[in-house]
Amino acid sequence: MATLAPEDFPQMWQRPSYEELFAILQSLELSPPVWNHRQKQSDILAHQESLATQRKAEVTRYISSVISSPLAWIDDYDKQEALWELASKRMSERCGRTAMGEVTRRWPFDGDGVACEPFELIIKEPALTGDSLGFKTWGSSYVLSQHLPRLAATSLFKLFDETLGQPPPTVLELGSGTGLLGVAAAALWQTHVILSDLPNIVPNLKDNTEKNKSLVESRGGSMSVGPLTWGGEEDEIDQELFGEPFQFKLVLAADPLYDDDHPALLSSAICQNLALGSESRAVVMVPMRDNITRTLLEAFKQAMLDLETPLFCEEESELAGEDDWGDDEEEGQVKCWLGIFSRGGSPLAT
Incomplete structure (x- = not known):
């Protein structure tokens, strides 16, 4: 047929x-x-x-x-x-995507750089209506997901060094959206990842962690989900998960900047949740689509330095990726800025 x-x-x-x-x-x-x-x-x-x-x-x-x-x-x-x-x-x-309604996509991972078989993650995207930013799987999250094994072996080596006898760190993802990056981190890094976003985004986020729970657990990872509104009131933040500050040695965020308030809100959220000590790291990826995105990125980097206890960009690089598909199907190659921040301001090389 x-x-x-x-x-x-x-x-x-x-x-x-x-x-x-x-x-x-x-x-x-x-x-x-x-x-x-x-x-x-x-x-x-x-x-x-x-x-x-x-x-x-x-x-x-x-x-x-x-x-x-x-x-x-x-x-x-x-x-x-x-x-x-x-x-x-x-x-x-x-x-176009907006008219399509709910879709479920499979995201392949070939396992390069890690001792694992190829696998796929299943991610549901609800219909894109109203405030839909968190209901779409953004391109940079897949780019960063693919890059996670290399980060663990290089820039984040101290946090994943098995010779030290320490378990890998619990990871916080800010602005998880549909959850692709956080779920991939749990599977690839074989650790516990806490995914977070606005309260209205969390139900779909929980669904996606459940869809991938068996696969993640078979690889030695685990996941939790809870609301965490940047700069929000107590009822917009899961107090059990995030009520205590400075918990996480590793914080992730992909494609988190969309309006003028986001640079300051994101830098504050990272500062409040990133563990104290020079070994903690925040990994942030921003696709540089246009002048607006570049301006927001520069504002974010400055906001990190303007914190009461500044967060310094230890490393920055660019990764090539594909931008998100949309109604006009004019997507294309995009450069994604990758920054790794710490509280210490000293080089990572040892």
Whole structure:
């Protein structure tokens, strides 16, 4: 069925059966793309489409014919409703991410640099309505996730040095969103990661940790989730998880800057939660999409220095990645700034 050309689809005037129409509509599903920083951009943006869906105009017209048809020959209103609903979903998939509604994507990890088999993480993104920043898996989170094993072996070596006989540190992720980075950290670093975000983002975040719990635990990691609003009131912060300051030797944040308040709020949140002592580290990644993003990044770096107890950028580098796919499908390569901060201000090299 999936290999049929659009002109071979059963037409409404042919009065196809419910089963025929349902199978065709199922075959036309468009799955969202998955980034892979090793692929060419043309491959990254390619939808996982069947041969039938590559001729988009014809397919769109066909789906529209199902939606507009009364389907009077199907003598079951529930079946008619099911076909209209499925056809509407197929149409929305062709109208950009915002119209697509809820999606679930699999994110592959090949295990390079660590002694592990390849694995996939399953991440659900709710429909992007209203304030949706935390419901979208942003490109830099996958870039940083892929980079975690190398960080543990280099810049963060002191925190993961098995010869010292210490367990790996408990990690806090600020602004976890859909949870890709935090879940990957728990799996790749084989440690406990606490994921956090605004209260309205937390339910989906918990769902995603549950979806990946078995895999993470099989690799020696574990996860907790709780609300942590930067600069928020007590009822916006999980006091059991975050009520005590300076708990975490390692703090992560990816793509956290979107308005003028964020640099100061993020720097304060890092300062309040990062453990005291020169060995603690905060790892922050910011995609440099445009002048606004670059300005926010510079404001954040200055805000870290302006803290009562400054946080110094020990290392900074750039990683190439793919930006997030959107309604206009004009995504492309983006440079992601990576900074590693500490309270000490002294070089990490030993």
